[in-house]
Amino acid sequence: MPQEQQKSVISEKYPDILVVEKKEQEHRLHDLKNVNGPVVMRMAPSPSGPLHLGHSRMAILNDEYVKRYGGRLILRIEDTNPQNIDPAAYGMIPKDLEWLGVNTTDIVIQSDRFDLYYTRAKELIRMGVAYLCSCDVNVFKDLLMKGEACPHRGLSPEANLERFQLAIDGKSTEKSPVLVIKTDIKHPNPSVRDWIAFRKISGSHPRTGTKYSFYPMMNFSVAIDDHELGLTHVIRGSDHISNTEKQKYLFRYFGWKIPEYFHYGTISIPDSILKTSIVKKGILDGTYSGWDDVRLQTIGALKRRGYQPETFRRYWIESGLREVNAEFSWDIFNSINRQIIDANADRFFFVSNPISVKISGSPAILARIPRYQGKPERGFREYRIAADSNVYISKDDLMNIKDGEKIRLKDLYNVIYRNGSFTYSETEPSREKIKIIHWCPPESSAFTVEGPDGSLDEGLLEPLAHEITGIFQFERYGFINKTSSARGIYIHN
């Protein structure tokens, strides 16, 4: 029966079921699979620097799910590579999370747990699923590409255990020893074939000094900890898909319950500098003033710019966690932030590129400008403007005024521009649609706006705004985080 016919039959016989309430399509994150009771989730940054915009995604998504289902959110600091650690990051990361409103219930630092990793590694060696290899790196790689075992793969657990003990005691005489996890030497994905679990790194670790020199690789310590900490759900980027496959081997060898994994697509963030190594280099050579330089997208920099924690949360919830890669949208991010800050941002006049113009024939007048259009209870900015006074307007506006054109100085009076000079027209707003521009009184003082690209815009700011700081809107200019009497940072329009 065609659908039309079905419908007519239904409407005759069973009219009730046609009344379907259109339900609101709520914008929320999809549910996680296999949730039975409270969840245990984690975020696992490496302490190479402070958190940035990209990190905020994983932090907030994890936080959202733990809030939804109840449970624990573990901050696990992954500092198993001493060559990639900034000691200051141990303190900066929790601060960034706190500012973002991410509620972590536990903090685990992997460098506290090296003995645990050694213990688990020995168990694997005894099971015969891990071996110590001291082949040359290139030889080892070549064999794997061909799907062939290296000579060490067949050694007995006892021999491997002994050699591993020497390696962790730092007494191994073998050249570049590594502990390898056996998987499938012919696995279709070459990267999953026998993977490295530990390698030797000389030098000092910021937290453990020279006590250890045989360090676990991320795939090893992550798998061990995900089990030991009782993780139920792991959400992370699609760049970890093949890592997940590697880590599952450990779960199977130990007979552990495998957590529910979900890999979300990578978000590329345009116009951003996120790589910690590049930022760090820039800070050292003086390109950037610090981790919170306005040109960067660290949490600290965005906070200093004037972005609100709630903006991050709303943005990441709205963009969801699909498996497809996507591009971050500054337009939407800014729009969300604007909605949040607008209501509390008083309005002021800032004239960029100022030029003083005389208004001939103007009366003495008290200008009364609302701090927030439409909300008189918020108060007014009042300025006594003398007769025949000069005011400042932006040169950019001046260039756009045609000869003979009438324009309004906002909340002041109308003027006519003719032959290069202004003449007072009337105070009452005219009914006709005319261009409205902003202005500054003669006693305004210098103010500099720092742009997100590091550029500086010099201009004049009206007197009543001098002494206050915070987030304001400079009319017809944009939202500004005013940090001192003479300086502010541009947030967005």
Add this chain to the structure above:
RNA sequence: GCUCCGAUGGUGUAGUCCGGUCAAGCAUAUCGGCCUUUCGAGCCGACGACCCGGGUCCAAAUCCCGGUCGGAGCACCA
């Protein structure tokens, strides 16, 4: 090259698992209107999308196959 993943308007997404309420929702952007005066906010309106081809089915954005395009990873970073 190999392994895996994905494809909804300019952008970001909802819906896809369990085909029909989807002639496809929301946000953002753009354009227009309203608002005793911002290029802001708010309200109203317009614009605009299911990658292509085949199949299954009464019915496909949704299931199956092929193609195209895009992405992630590829071994001693995390």
